Amino acid sequence: MTQDARNQMEILAAALPFLKRYDEQIVVVKYGGHAMGEEESALRFGRDIALLEQMGVNPVIVHGGGPQINAMLKRLNVQSTFVNGLRVTDAQMVDVVEMVLSGTVNKQVADCITRAGAIAVGISGKDGRLIRAKKLTRTYRDPDSNLEKVLDLGFVGEPEYVDPQVVELLIAADIVPVIAPVGVGADGQTYNINADTAAGAIAGALNASRLLMLTDVPGVLDAGRTLIPEMTVAEARAGIAEGWISGGMIPKVETCIYAIEQGVKGAVIVDGRVPHAVLIELFTNGGAGTLIRP
Ligand SMILES: Nc1ncnc2c1ncn2[C@@H]1O[C@H](COP(=O)(O)OP(=O)(O)O)[C@@H](O)[C@H]1O
Numbered sequence: 001m002t003q004d005a006r007n008q009m010e011i012l013a014a015a016l017p018f019l020k021r022y023d024e025q026i027v028v029v030k031y032g033g034h035a036m037g038e039e040e041s042a043l044r045f046g047r048d049i050a051l052l053e054q055m056g057v058n059p060v061i062v063h064g065g066g067p068q069i070n071a072m073l074k075r076l077n078v079q080s081t082f083v084n085g086l087r088v089t090d091a092q093m094v095d096v097v098e099m100v101l102s103g104t105v106n107k108q109v110a111d112c113i114t115r116a117g118a119i120a121v122g123i124s125g126k127d128g129r130l131i132r133a134k135k136l137t138r139t140y141r142d143p144d145s146n147l148e149k150v151l152d153l154g155f156v157g158e159p160e161y162v163d164p165q166v167v168e169l170l171i172a173a174d175i176v177p178v179i180a181p182v183g184v185g186a187d188g189q190t191y192n193i194n195a196d197t198a199a200g201a202i203a204g205a206l207n208a209s210r211l212l213m214l215t216d217v218p219g220v221l222d223a224g225r226t227l228i229p230e231m232t233v234a235e236a237r238a239g240i241a242e243g244w245i246s247g248g249m250i251p252k253v254e255t256c257i258y259a260i261e262q263g264v265k266g267a268v269i270v271d272g273r274v275p276h277a278v279l280i281e282l283f284t285n286g287g288a289g290t291l292i293r294p
């Protein structure tokens with residue numbers, strides 16, 4: 001038995017009293033592009049997810065792939081810009097985003113789980129019309145003119161309606177759904193959706209008991225860069241308004257708030273690079289990362 005398998009067994013031994021809590025429950029895991037790391041770390045993630053499935057929990061994976069899209073754009077010599085953690089996505093960009101997310105990354109993540117002994121099937125939000133999307137519309141106050149302006153991010157979408165039927169069919173067949181955050185408009189247009197936002201919408205539609213957001217920082221850090229173990233929705237909103245929650249952390253925190261408002265019991269932002277982060281979060285008293293609560 002490898003050292004890693006021994007570690008996994010040790011966590012599970014400690015987890016026994018908690019197992020019943022998640023039996024038959026849906027746990028949505030957002031697997032961020034930064035959390036994926038090297039192959040060994042992705043395989044370890046796959047083993048944890050396969051184990052959850054075998055233990056009777058119903059994991060649903062929504063993955064990101066921002067760094068992987070960046071790497072492909074670099075190869076193609078295409079520049080990319082972000083506004084508030086969202087990629088400005090023109091027609092050429094949306095093709096690359098779909099190719100990387102629904103193609104390479106989606107199949108890699110599903111493969112890591114399948115190699116660990118569960119059956120995982122990779123789909124995107126377009127399959128079965130899982131994520132009906134519309135163009136994201138946001139306004140902002142222009143600091144120069146002080147006028148309210150519309151933010152145009154091109155083909156960046158937001159979920160308008162989630163039809164979880166295809167995911168529920170996979171769960172009923174004991175298959176782990178692995179979902180790429182690409183949505184489809186009423187007119188068939190493909191939209192690039194931030195993976196955090198997609199995960200929150202799916203967790204809400206599935207009435208999940210937990211949403212775990214795996215990233216590459218220990219959780220939400222305060223202005224002094226210290227980990228905040230627990231914060232209320234109001235505190236999280238204040239962090240965004242005050243600016244110490246910024247960039248890619250904004251969609252993450254907003255997603256947790258949304259998921260809680262939809263009835264998800266707990267939303268946690270946690271460091272996915274820590275070995276067995278998912279098991280530790282679900283099955284230990286202290287958990288890890290930042291829990292956002294009402
Ligand atoms: N208050 C904060 N606490 C932690 N991270 C923060 C905070 N504000 C901004 N960030 C940034 O958010 C990033 C996480 O978002 P992102 O890179 O989009 O992750 P992912 O690829 O996992 O979705 C962190 O690496 C960090 O640079």
Ligand SMILES: CC(=O)N[C@@H](CCC(=O)OP(=O)(O)O)C(=O)O
Pocket residue numbers: 031032033034063064065066067069085086087097156157181192193194195196248
């Ligand atoms: C609109 C938007 O920004 N979409 C993201 C989708 C991928 C993503 O969110 O990946 P991570 O979770 O790894 O950051 C993007 O284009 O990068």
